[in-house]
Amino acid sequence: MGDNPDFREHGDEIPGIAGGVIGRVNDLSYEEKRERLEDLAPEELAEIEAEDEEDEHDLPDLPNAAEPSSASPDSQAHQDADEYDEIRMRVAPNPNGPWHVGHARMPAVIGTYKERYDGWFCVRFDDTDPETKRPDLEAYDAILEDLDYLGFEPDATYKASDRLETYYEHARELIDLGGAYTCSCSGEEFSELKNSGEPCPHREKDVETVREEFEAMVDGEYDSGEMVLRVKTDIEHKNPALRDWVGFRMIDTPHPREEASEYRCWPMLDFQSGVDDHLLEISHIIRGIDLQDSAKRQQFVYDYFGWDYPEVVHWGHVQIDAYDVKMSTSTIAELIEDGELDGWDDPRAPTLKSLRRRGIRGEAIVEAMAGLGTSTSDVDLAMSSIYANNRDLIDEETDRRFFVREGNQLPISGDPPAEANPPLHPNHEERGVREIPVSDSVMLEPEDVPEADERIWLKGLGCFRYAEGALEYTDDDIDVVREGEVDVVHWAPASESVAVRMRTPDGDVRGHAEPGVGDLASDEMVQFERVGFARIDRHDDEEEETVVYYAHP
RNA sequence: GCUCCGUUGGUGUAGUCCGGCCAAUCAUUUCGGCCUUUCGAGCCGAUGACCUGGGUUCAAAUCCCAGACGGAGCACCA
Numbered sequence: 058m059g060d061n062p063d064f065r066e067h068g069d070e071i072p073g074i075a076g077g078v079i080g081r082v083n084d085l086s087y088e089e090k091r092e093r094l095e096d097l098a099p100e101e102l103a104e105i106e107a108e109d110e111e112d113e114h115d116l117p118d119l120p121n122a123a124e125p126s127s128a129s130p131d132s133q134a135h136q137d138a139d140e141y142d143e144i145r146m147r148v149a150p151n152p153n154g155p156w157h158v159g160h161a162r163m164p165a166v167i168g169t170y171k172e173r174y175d176g177w178f179c180v181r182f183d184d185t186d187p188e189t190k191r192p193d194l195e196a197y198d199a200i201l202e203d204l205d206y207l208g209f210e211p212d213a214t215y216k217a218s219d220r221l222e223t224y225y226e227h228a229r230e231l232i233d234l235g236g237a238y239t240c241s242c243s244g245e246e247f248s249e250l251k252n253s254g255e256p257c258p259h260r261e262k263d264v265e266t267v268r269e270e271f272e273a274m275v276d277g278e279y280d281s282g283e284m285v286l287r288v289k290t291d292i293e294h295k296n297p298a299l300r301d302w303v304g305f306r307m308i309d310t311p312h313p314r315e316e317a318s319e320y321r322c323w324p325m326l327d328f329q330s331g332v333d334d335h336l337l338e339i340s341h342i343i344r345g346i347d348l349q350d351s352a353k354r355q356q357f358v359y360d361y362f363g364w365d366y367p368e369v370v371h372w373g374h375v376q377i378d379a380y381d382v383k384m385s386t387s388t389i390a391e392l393i394e395d396g397e398l399d400g401w402d403d404p405r406a407p408t409l410k411s412l413r414r415r416g417i418r419g420e421a422i423v424e425a426m427a428g429l430g431t432s433t434s435d436v437d438l439a440m441s442s443i444y445a446n447n448r449d450l451i452d453e454e455t456d457r458r459f460f461v462r463e464g465n466q467l468p469i470s471g472d473p474p475a476e477a478n479p480p481l482h483p484n485h486e487e488r489g490v491r492e493i494p495v496s497d498s499v500m501l502e503p504e505d506v507p508e509a510d511e512r513i514w515l516k517g518l519g520c521f522r523y524a525e526g527a528l529e530y531t532d533d534d535i536d537v538v539r540e541g542e543v544d545v546v547h548w549a550p551a552s553e554s555v556a557v558r559m560r561t562p563d564g565d566v567r568g569h570a571e572p573g574v575g576d577l578a579s580d581e582m583v584q585f586e587r588v589g590f591a592r593i594d595r596h597d598d599e600e601e602e603t604v605v606y607y608a609h610p
Numbered sequence: 611g612c613u614c615c616g617u618u619g620g621u622g623u624a625g626u627c628c629g630g631c632c633a634a635u636c637a638u639u640u641c642g643g644c645c646u647u648u649c650g651a652g653c654c655g656a657u658g659a660c661c662u663g664g665g666u667u668c669a670a671a672u673c674c675c676a677g678a679c680g681g682a683g684c685a686c687c688a
Contacts, residue, residue: 115623115637151688189687244686252612252684285686296613298684306686326688349614350683373616373681428637430623434616435681442622442638452651483649517647535647545648586649610650 115427116166119144119341120368122174141340141368144176148204148211149183149330149344152196154386155401156203156409158422158438159375165426166372167343168209179213179337180204183330185323187312192218194313199401203409207419215337217329218317224324225275227332227362228286228305232267236361237304239270240287251300254293260301274307277321281309288328290357298350299357304328331355335364343370346433373435375426379562380407380440404560404606412443415606416582416592421447444609451582451590456481456488459516459547460559460585462568464500466551469521471530479517493517493571498551499528500569505546514538514545516586547586558600559591561607574603582608 123140146167150160167178180201184192197216204211231237240247240259250257262270274284286305294300303325311318324332330351334342342352352369359366377384382392384407392398392406402410412422425443429436457479478490495518507513507523512531514520520533520543537543554569570585577583577593583605584590590608597604 117624149688153688183688186687248685282686294613296684298613300684303686308686323686325686330688346615346682347688348683353614371615371682378621425622425638428622432616432623433681436623437621439621439638445638448651452649457649457651479647483646483651514648516649519647538648547649584649584651586651589650 115424116169116173116430119170119174119370122341122368143340144170144174145338145340146170146176146178146343147181147334147337147339148178149181150200151186151190152182152184152192152200153190154193154196154390155199157384157386157389158377158407158409158412159384160203161207161409161422162372162375162426162429163343164204164207164209165423166431168207168423169427170341170343171209177212179215180211181215181333181337182217183326184216184218184312184314185326185329186308187317187323188308188310191310192313199410206409206413207423215333216314217324217333218312218314218320220329220333221317221320221322221324223336224305224329224332225322228271228324228328229268231288231304231358231361232264232271232286234361235264235289236358237267237271237286237288238262239267239274239284241284243282251292252297254300256292256301259287260289260292271305274305274322277307279307281307283307288354288357290354296350296353299353302327302354304358327351327354328358331358334367335359335362339367341368341370343372343431346371346373349433370431371433372431373433375429376435376437377407378437378439381405382407404562405564414592414594415608416451416580416590417443417447417608418450421450440609447609448590452584453482453484455582455584455590457483457586458491458571458574458583459493459549460557460568460570460574460588460591461500461502461547461549461554462559462566462588463503464549464569465503465506466498466500467506467523468498468527469495469530470527471521471532473519473521473530477515477518491517491571491573493573494550494553496550496552500549500551500554501546505544505548507544512537512543514543515548516545518548547588556602557605558597558602559605559607560594566607567602570603577603 121140122144123142148163148167150156150163170176171178182192182197201211201214228237238259239262240257242250242257242259247257270284271286273279274286284307285303287301288304290299290301292300305322305324305328307321308323309321312320349371352366356366382389382398382405389398389401389406389408393400393403398406401408402414404411404415409422413419421443424446425438428442429438473495475495477493477495479493480486480490481488499515505513510522510524512520512522512533513528514537520531520537521528522531523529533543538545549569549571551569553572555572555575557568557570557574559566559568574583574593575596579593579595581593582590583593589610591605592608594604594606
């Protein structure tokens with residue numbers, strides 16, 4: 058129609074014609090379609106099948122990165138000179154608490170790239186603010202544990218607070234290159250000058266003075282706020298965010314790590330991180346958009362030193378649906394402090410420790426996070442996506458059980474079997490059956506109690522009619538279920554059941570499970586039929602109940 | 611106010627650099643069917659999107675301009 062506009066008026070007829078053809082093609086089996094295509098267009102078929110063999114990646118290619126797997130000798134010869142031989146990345150957390158779900162994006166993406174490119178990554182704790190972002194000593198290990206839960210092991214681990222002398226050395230060098238100056242302006246004063254593109258009087262100090270004053274900073278001779286070391290950039294740069302930024306400042310509060318507690322002169326993130334990224338030979342920096350100006354700021358330092366800046370990928374913020382609690386380390390810490398949450402692994406907390414306790418595998422989170430890609434716009438991650446991944450991972454190996462939430466007790470009449478024996482897993486009969494005594498009354502969920510005179514099928518047991526406040530066994534054949542006359546529900550015996558407290562993101566639910574649940578080991582997963590998957594946490598003898606954590610439908 | 615960046619179904623994503631094979635991918639969600647002593651499982655199917663307005667072009671999700679909306683930075687936080 059592009060070539061022949063006259064055809065346009067007949068455009069409406071196309072779906073009718075094409076639809077018929079497509080319908081006929083769709084009726085063919087895969088083999089028939091493949092055969093037909095081989096006759097009509099063998100080269101197209103080859104192309105399609107070649108594409109199928111290519112690896113499907115959730116994530117886009119990294120800039121200037123060579124895929125090791127696809128590198129044939131021929132393409133190796135044509136390899137772009139700009140391409141990196143080794144992909145080296147870093148996960149650079151601030152150790153101020155265990156990780157929330159959003160934090161998983163960094164290792165998920167970096168770890169996935171590492172596997173894809175056969176690369177390298179380290180964890181580097183950027184703990185250079187002992188005061189406002191004061192590190193939590195327990196967080197270092199907590200974060201490494203969270204990383205292990207997600208299924209990744211860093212190739213190396215560093216702490217910036219171990220590396221102060223290195224930063225000082227580079228600061229001295231930068232001063233000698235004329236790239237930095239000590240400044241005693243107040244933040245307010247400097248901000249005003251900066252916003253109008255005016256240099257402050259300290260900018261033109263001679264190198265000797267700057268060196269002396271910087272050594273005094275290192276020796277702790279100034280108090281907090283008295284003196285900073287600024288990187289000399291371009292005071293008239295059109296982006297005010299880049300003008301002469303602070304590289305080092307004084308902090309009176311000692312660092313919580315004993316090894317670093319004597320230092321008073323601390324580098325800012327942009328200086329520390331910029332130097333470390335070069336020294337660790339990082340090829341690709343992957344981080345949030347809140348740091349999108351960092352590369353431009355650090356570029357000035359790299360220019361002074363004659364270094365090449367790594368490739369950078371920025372992404373937007375992640376939000377997770379399904380939680381009432383704000384996903385922020387400090388907010389969660391406060392709620393725990395106030396007793397609103399039981400701890401970092403409370404099922405209501407949007408933390409990795411919580412998901413772990415609910416029996417969700419790290420792999421399910423990693424896949425969902427990698428699926429978000431690396432777009433710079435803010436994204437919402439649906440928990441259902443993590444749940445779907447986890448279901449795929451555990452469904453086959455997870456046995457089925459009955460659990461009745463807030464059940465009503467109903468007496469049984471008639472002559473049903475004394476014991477019900479539903480399979481542990483409907484797809485795996487070889488695993489055997491459960492043994493559920495029926496006794497003289499059963500628990501049903503309030504919503505499952507039938508109307509008077511209506512029938513209901515107790516799964517694994519048989520059909521009952523609800524009459525005069527009791528369930529009367531009818532001996533109906535399963536056909537009544539097949540024909541859609543009778544609904545199937547789960548149930549539990551009233552007397553020999555196990556009291557269960559199920560902890561969920563929306564609060565605790567109590568109820569009764571079939572007796573076998575009392576014998577399950579801690580950490581085992583179950584699927585409570587028609588309720589969802591849960592992890593056995595513990596059998597609490599004092600409360601005489603089994604505590605389980607709800608995972609997902 | 612100054613400076614960056616972004617906008618594809620309910621959600622996420624592919625495609626945008628290099629316009630045509632996009633009648634737009636995949637996943638999830640929702641809905642429907644099938645199967646199964648009957649699963650919130652599995653299988654099959656359906657619904658559903660290119661922010662708006664101009665422009666360039668035979669042809670625009672893709673290029674250009676303007677606007678709307680959203681995000682980020684302008685800290686002695688990370």
